[in-house]
Amino acid sequence: MGKKRKHSETQAIEPKKKDEGAPERPKRTLMGWKDKKEVHKQPDSNPESNPQVFRNKEKVMVTCSRRINYRYRHLMLNLVSLLPHCKKDNKVESKSSKGSTLNELIELRGCSSALFFECRKNRDLYMWMASCPNGPSVKFLVNAVHTMEELKLTGNHLKGSRPLMTFSSNFEKDAHWKLLKEMIMQIFGTPKEHRKSKPYHDHVFVFSIVDDHIWFRNYQISVPHNESEKMVRGGLDKMTLVEVGPRFCLNPIKIFAGSFGGPTLYENPFYVSPNQIRALEKRKKAGKYAKKVKAKTRRKMHEQSNPLEPDEFADMWKE
Amino acid sequence: MGLRIKDLSFLQPENAADDDVDDEMDPHSEEEESESESESEQEDVKLMEPSKTAVYNQEGLVEKLEDISWPENVDWMHKLSLDVDQVKEVDVNDDLARELAFYTQALEGTRLAFDKFQSMGLPFLRPPDYYAEMVKTDAHMQKVKGKLLAQKRQIEEAEERRKAREAKRIAKEVQAEKLKERAKQKKQEIEEVKKWRKQRQQSGFKDGKDSMKDLGFGEGKAFERSSKKRPGVSPGDRSGGKAKQGGGKGNNKNKKNREFRDSKFGFGGRKGMKKQNTAETTNDFRTLNKGSVAGNKKRKR
Numbered sequence: 380m381g382k383k384r385k386h387s388e389t390q391a392i393e394p395k396k397k398d399e400g401a402p403e404r405p406k407r408t409l410m411g412w413k414d415k416k417e418v419h420k421q422p423d424s425n426p427e428s429n430p431q432v433f434r435n436k437e438k439v440m441v442t443c444s445r446r447i448n449y450r451y452r453h454l455m456l457n458l459v460s461l462l463p464h465c466k467k468d469n470k471v472e473s474k475s476s477k478g479s480t481l482n483e484l485i486e487l488r489g490c491s492s493a494l495f496f497e498c499r500k501n502r503d504l505y506m507w508m509a510s511c512p513n514g515p516s517v518k519f520l521v522n523a524v525h526t527m528e529e530l531k532l533t534g535n536h537l538k539g540s541r542p543l544m545t546f547s548s549n550f551e552k553d554a555h556w557k558l559l560k561e562m563i564m565q566i567f568g569t570p571k572e573h574r575k576s577k578p579y580h581d582h583v584f585v586f587s588i589v590d591d592h593i594w595f596r597n598y599q600i601s602v603p604h605n606e607s608e609k610m611v612r613g614g615l616d617k618m619t620l621v622e623v624g625p626r627f628c629l630n631p632i633k634i635f636a637g638s639f640g641g642p643t644l645y646e647n648p649f650y651v652s653p654n655q656i657r658a659l660e661k662r663k664k665a666g667k668y669a670k671k672v673k674a675k676t677r678r679k680m681h682e683q684s685n686p687l688e689p690d691e692f693a694d695m696w697k698e
Numbered sequence: 699m700g701l702r703i704k705d706l707s708f709l710q711p712e713n714a715a716d717d718d719v720d721d722e723m724d725p726h727s728e729e730e731e732s733e734s735e736s737e738s739e740q741e742d743v744k745l746m747e748p749s750k751t752a753v754y755n756q757e758g759l760v761e762k763l764e765d766i767s768w769p770e771n772v773d774w775m776h777k778l779s780l781d782v783d784q785v786k787e788v789d790v791n792d793d794l795a796r797e798l799a800f801y802t803q804a805l806e807g808t809r810l811a812f813d814k815f816q817s818m819g820l821p822f823l824r825p826p827d828y829y830a831e832m833v834k835t836d837a838h839m840q841k842v843k844g845k846l847l848a849q850k851r852q853i854e855e856a857e858e859r860r861k862a863r864e865a866k867r868i869a870k871e872v873q874a875e876k877l878k879e880r881a882k883q884k885k886q887e888i889e890e891v892k893k894w895r896k897q898r899q900q901s902g903f904k905d906g907k908d909s910m911k912d913l914g915f916g917e918g919k920a921f922e923r924s925s926k927k928r929p930g931v932s933p934g935d936r937s938g939g940k941a942k943q944g945g946g947k948g949n950n951k952n953k954k955n956r957e958f959r960d961s962k963f964g965f966g967g968r969k970g971m972k973k974q975n976t977a978e979t980t981n982d983f984r985t986l987n988k989g990s991v992a993g994n995k996k997r998k999r
Contacts, residue, residue, distance in 0.1 A: 587784070
């Protein structure tokens, strides 16, 4: 029963894909997308109710700076495996990562947005999220990284199935959160009917703002095995989630109007760079020795200013 | 989390100076290169109060949002996004509460999504016979499974050990009880014997052997040999045939060896007779010669 039905579904999807893909081809230029808006509002020949059929053609370029940590590299690769609509590019020299080179690269790859992992000093990971031709872009500090390889994350799901994305309600609180939500939704959401995507939904992303950080989690949706046929009736209560990973926590630093640059739209007023934190810690440690020396000299001064009285019994035994 | 927030209070003035994200690594870069790796990379420190110079361009943000956002009437199927209310404020440092909040958010979201898919009549979960490439490889999942199993086994072993310990304790108690019982019985029996003697003394040893029967010794309980003694044990064996029993089958070879040695060197009996010289041994010089010859040889070398 189940098998037959599935066949008919896949057959139904395939022809649609073809006739959508065919007429668009001539509009693609050598340099990729000219304008993002244009891309979204391209008229489609597909006969449907509304004349302007929306089609999501997001492509994300994922790349990182040189000398990235293995752990952060694994995190990046995990994200690559989660986003079927991404293109992974070679490492970029971090000095040349300022703006224009990256934009050029993205344009060359024909992508509409980018995730750029920048590792500094082998321990701090910054993530850039940018939508390419004309902004905006965000720089995050990435914290609390756990990769998918960790054995405590026991879930698994289809590669390329489209994720459900849940956002906590406090994304609606401020303008910058709203903007971030939109960007995240566009970058992390797999486009519908993407050729590498699979027709089912078996995992869910969590984006939640806690303590002014965006926390990311990825869960597998699992129901008891023999019951997934009968999901329709009672499975909803038995639905459980198993974490797949990766985990990370994004601390927004700045939002820029352009892609990888441009005027600053937002700046996190609470942000302290990890360098400053480390410097402070070091200074605290350095103070310890100075304090000791100071105490010693003080003691010496004190002894000099208040000399002991001569001992009356000092030469008692000399006679 | 190495640092507390209040430690940072004197950091604020200088913070304003090098606030720019792009320059942030320059002021301290040399002195930190050699720093130890021990500090966790996950320090999460915030400023006490928001810095005043921070930019917040509300109009720009809204404009950008309008710029990039998809048209209003986009089908939900394209977005697949769900907003879930956070029930209450979550404490970041409480790991369990935080993860639970994320979990509930995800679960609620999937339930909502499930309803939507139901109403649209679209497939939701993957059927069990749909096999395709997964995010994690089979090898990796095998590892995960192995770890889970190992964990389970560890727990079971710990449980077993605990049980064994418990059982040992109980056995000890039982043994103590038994010993007490035995001592008590012995005391009682001695008492009885004393009583019987007194009685006999009082009656002037008249009734002879008959009185024995009145006193419960007649039952043969007290003087009965313990039933633990095995049949076929020699009368001199104090261990009651238990001494040799320990080895069991494996000692068979040892036993033979012993027998052979006994036959060769003799076993039991007085030693003194053997060690004394007799007329024969005093006239026998063979043993003496042997020793001296060996000594000579050594000297020559």
